[in-house]
Amino acid sequence: MKSTGGSDDAKRRAGEAAADAVDAGMVIGLGTGSTTAYAIEALGEAVDNGLDIVGVPTSFGARQRAIDCGIDLRGLDEVDGIDLAIDGADQLVRETGVCLKGGGAAHSREKLVASAAAELHLVVDDTKLTDTLDQPVPLEVLPDAHTVVADAVRSLEGEPTLRAAANKDGPVVTDNGNLVCDADFGRLDDPALLAKRLSAIPGVVEHGLFVDYTTAVSVGRSDDVSTTTY
Numbered sequence: 751m752k753s754t755g756g757s758d759d760a761k762r763r764a765g766e767a768a769a770d771a772v773d774a775g776m777v778i779g780l781g782t783g784s785t786t787a788y789a790i791e792a793l794g795e796a797v798d799n800g801l802d803i804v805g806v807p808t809s810f811g812a813r814q815r816a817i818d819c820g821i822d823l824r825g826l827d828e829v830d831g832i833d834l835a836i837d838g839a840d841q842l843v844r845e846t847g848v849c850l851k852g853g854g855a856a857h858s859r860e861k862l863v864a865s866a867a868a869e870l871h872l873v874v875d876d877t878k879l880t881d882t883l884d885q886p887v888p889l890e891v892l893p894d895a896h897t898v899v900a901d902a903v904r905s906l907e908g909e910p911t912l913r914a915a916a917n918k919d920g921p922v923v924t925d926n927g928n929l930v931c932d933a934d935f936g937r938l939d940d941p942a943l944l945a946k947r948l949s950a951i952p953g954v955v956e957h958g959l960f961v962d963y964t965t966a967v968s969v970g971r972s973d974d975v976s977t978t979t980y
């Protein structure tokens with residue numbers, strides 16, 4: 751799992767706060783990443799203590815983690831909707847809940863699960879908070895399309911970078927067999943407009959800008975956690 755800047759204590763507090771909001775009988779979207787891992791762990795402990803839930807994982811990593819924690823799993827096509835999705839974020843505007851995801855290349859299935867969920871509860875440590883999003887936007891891209899998508903990003907005045915794998919020669923390959931282009935647009939003054947433009951590029955499977963999905967955010971710090979609802 752990629753490691754990110756915040757402290758483990760802060761991530762744990764955020765993850766546990768979201769797990770606390772889970773009730774018996776719920777279908778839970780299980781997000782990807784180091785912060786959501788703490789929520790999955792907490793849910794696993796609750797399951798050991800008798801909580802009856804079903805999880806829908808958003809990635810190979812989330813699935814493995816949930817199996818290790820003893821959570822009963824289903825595919826998205828085997829459930830009749832999702833009550834609550836719990837997931838992390840790479841950068842988040844707390845005032846609006848708009849965020850960037852996809853640092854772990856899982857954003858397409860994360861967005862799919864979030865779109866099927868009645869609620870999306872994000873879990874972050876306080877290093878993720880910002881007033882304005884300004885990190886590159888991850889784009890999951892069909893392999894044949896990467897040069898065409900890069901040209902389209904440049905035509906929107908962005909700077910595309912094909913994400914390289916850390917422990918493999920060549921690019922990152924997603925759980926869906928696609929590539930990732932990180933598109934740097936600098937400050938995102940109008941995330942909703944950019945989200946629409948990125949969705950319209952042929953060859954982009956999904957982008958990591960989440961606008962209008964978030965219903966709650968738990969922000970962990972080393973000594974406390976606070977939750978905002980939208």
Ligand SMILES: O=C[C@H](O)[C@H](O)[C@H](O)COP(=O)(O)O
Nearest residue numbers: 783784785838852854855856
């Ligand atoms: O693709 C990965 C996901 O969007 C993660 O939820 C996001 O990168 C946050 O991960 P972490 O909690 O490890 O910072």
